[in-house]
Amino acid sequence: AVPVSIVVGGGRAAEFGVLFRKGEALQTLSGIDLVVVDKTGTVTKGRPELTDLIVAGGFAEDDVLAAVASVENRSEHPIAEAIVKAAEARGLVVAEAETFESVTGYGISANVNGRTVAVGADRFMEKLRLSVDAFADAAERLGNEGKTPLYAAIDGRLAAIIAVADPLKPSSAAAIRALQAQGIEVAMVTGDNFRTAQAIAAHVGIRKVVAEVLPEGKVAAIHDLRGNGRKLAFVGDGINDAPALAQADIGIAIGTGTDVAIESADVVLVGGELTGVVSAIAISRATMKNIR
Ligand code: ADP
Numbered sequence: 044a045v046p047v048s049i050v051v052g053g054g055r056a057a058e059f060g061v062l063f064r065k066g067e068a069l070q071t072l073s074g075i076d077l078v079v080v081d082k083t084g085t086v087t088k089g090r091p092e093l094t095d096l097i098v099a100g101g102f103a104e105d106d107v108l109a110a111v112a113s114v115e116n117r118s119e120h121p122i123a124e125a126i127v128k129a130a131e132a133r134g135l136v137v138a139e140a141e142t143f144e145s146v147t148g149y150g151i152s153a154n155v156n157g158r159t160v161a162v163g164a165d166r167f168m169e170k171l172r173l174s175v176d177a178f179a180d181a182a183e184r185l186g187n188e189g190k191t192p193l194y195a196a197i198d199g200r201l202a203a204i205i206a207v208a209d210p211l212k213p214s215s216a217a218a219i220r221a222l223q224a225q226g227i228e229v230a231m232v233t234g235d236n237f238r239t240a241q242a243i244a245a246h247v248g249i250r251k252v253v254a255e256v257l258p259e260g261k262v263a264a265i266h267d268l269r270g271n272g273r274k275l276a277f278v279g280d281g282i283n284d285a286p287a288l289a290q291a292d293i294g295i296a297i298g299t300g301t302d303v304a305i306e307s308a309d310v311v312l313v314g315g316e317l318t319g320v321v322s323a324i325a326i327s328r329a330t331m332k333n334i335r
């Protein structure tokens with residue numbers, strides 16, 4: 044959804060699937076020394092799948108999954124799609140949820156067939172004054188496997204720990220290595236669980252990770268990472284990445300991401316892969332060399 048009229052930067056870049064939406068981006072990008080990437084949908088595919096469901100004593104797997112899916116059916120989050128799909132694959136009935144509530148960056152809740160069902164991150168359970176200690180070992184294991192642990196509560200009792208896994212995009216690791224080989228530091232910012240983020244980062248060779256960032260905290264996180272006098276590019280795909288894309292020295296949107304992200308960016312990667320960042324920087328450096 045990139046209007047052709049605002050695409051500048053010429054044919055070379057387009058051949059590599061890189062669209063420069065602003066002329067000065069070519070120059071700014073050539074001086075970048077730090078690339079901060081969003082995790083979900085940028086490093087990973089943004090299409091998680093349910094991998095684990097462990098219920099607490101007194102709860103039955105199918106009953107919990109059906110209840111949770113009924114709430115998630117009202118959410119637009121990629122996690123929601125994973126859970127609804129898993130419930131349907133098991134042939135469970137996804138019911139109509141009422142009084143649905145979404146707390147951005149935390150989780151969601153609703154009434155399902157007369158029961159109150161909440162699902163979300165550990166910090167959401169804390170908000171609801173529920174301890175997740177019973178699942179501490181499972182959470183540690185799942186996080187270390189790069190999976191996102193979620194918790195379900197039914198009528199004020201912790202009912203299950205659920206994990207979703209979001210596969211890496213195939214070229215993410217190679218792209219990050221190529222950036223580092225050019226002397227560019229790469230860092231990751233995400234709203235996801237700390238352990239999960241660490242595991243994903245380790246897989247693609249990123250050493251600096253800022254995790255469990257609330258949507259409104261992404262801008263502050265990139266300012267902290269930039270420190271003094273560094274030139275920073277931020278790469279993201281989501282609605283919640285738009286402010287960071289606009290605030291960075293260069294905002295780079297994943298072309299397969301949301302329109303809001305694309306409209307906030309200086310550069311768009313049509314192919315949707317991080318290798319586009321490598322091409323974009325190479326093109327900008329080559330262009331600036333020719334001009335000078
Ligand atoms: P990100 O897109 O980086 O994962 P979000 O702010 O969208 O960041 O979400 C942060 C966390 O909040 C998720 O990792 C998850 O634990 C929880 N969460 C958000 N939405 C939902 C949902 N619909 N169902 C369950 N958990 C959710």
Ligand code: MG
Pocket residue numbers: 081082083084085089279280281284
């Ligand atoms: Mg994202």
